[in-house]
Amino acid sequence: MIFRLRTRPRKEKKSSRALIANRIDITKRSMIIDEKSRIEDWVAETMIEKNHQDAIVRLVDRRTQYVFLQKVESRQENEVKDCIIKHLRKIPLKYRQTIIFDNDKAFSQHEILSKALKIKCYFSKPYASLERSLNEHTNGLSRQYLPNKTALMNIDVYYRTFHKMLR
Numbered sequence: 001m002i003f004r005l006r007t008r009p010r011k012e013k014k015s016s017r018a019l020i021a022n023r024i025d026i027t028k029r030s031m032i033i034d035e036k037s038r039i040e041d042w043v044a045e046t047m048i049e050k051n052h053q054d055a056i057v058r059l060v061d062r063r064t065q066y067v068f069l070q071k072v073e074s075r076q077e078n079e080v081k082d083c084i085i086k087h088l089r090k091i092p093l094k095y096r097q098t099i100i101f102d103n104d105k106a107f108s109q110h111e112i113l114s115k116a117l118k119i120k121c122y123f124s125k126p127y128a129s130l131e132r133s134l135n136e137h138t139n140g141l142s143r144q145y146l147p148n149k150t151a152l153m154n155i156d157v158y159y160r161t162f163h164k165m166l167r
Contacts, residue, residue: 020103020105020107020108020110020123021108022110022111023103023110023123024120024121024122024123025122025123025125026100026122026123026124026125028122029098029100029120029122030098033062033098036062036063037063038063038097039061039063039064039095040094040095040096040097040098041061041062041063041097041098041099041100042059042060042061042062042088042096042098042099042100043059043060043062043099043100043134043135044057044058044059044060044084044099044100044101044102044107045057045058045101045102045104045135045139046058046072046075046080046104046106047139047142047146048075050148050149053073053074054071054072054073054074055071055072055074055075055080055106056069056070056071056072056142056146057069057070057072057080057083057084058135058138058139058142059084059087059088059099060134060135060138062134065134065138067138067142068087069142070083070086070087075104075105075106076106077105077106077107077108077109078109080106080107080109081107081109081112081113084099084113084117085113085116085117088117088119089116089117093118096117096119097119097120098119098120098121098122099113099119099120099121099122100121100122100123100124101121101122101123101124102123102124102135103123103124103126107121107123110123
């Protein structure tokens with residue numbers, strides 16, 4: 001005997017993650033950024049500690065591949081925003097024109113950051129790691145010194161070692 005099971009039409013699932021408000025897609029940026037010919041373009045990402053308490057904010061310049069790692073106590077939007085502002089304010093305005101984020105909620109205060117630094121903020125497409133290939137490469141390098149299971153208490157030692165390795 002063959003029974004035909006009744007099936008209900010599937011409902012389209014909406015993402016449970018909220019989108020970041022007023023995000024500007026990476027496709028709307030200037031084509032000169034893709035060339036990596038100028039020092040003014042940055043990429044930002046967060047690295048998370050094993051117990052998801054502490055995090056590291058990583059900024060990478062696309063041209064020079066200068067890496068900045070800074071420990072933050074949590075991935076709260078305010079802490080991440082303040083960390084980025086604190087670091088990029090030290091850099092002259094002519095060397096900070098754009099910054100590219102992934103779709104992490106930690107970067108949801110991009111508008112405040114943009115006004116404070118006079119910088120344009122862009123977001124990559126979800127799950128499109130090819131748009132942030134430099135960041136993925138740097139992630140691999142930094143994970144050599146800060147493996148996934150590393151507690152971030154000794155970040156200063158790792159930061160110095162990693163920074164010397166990149167020079």
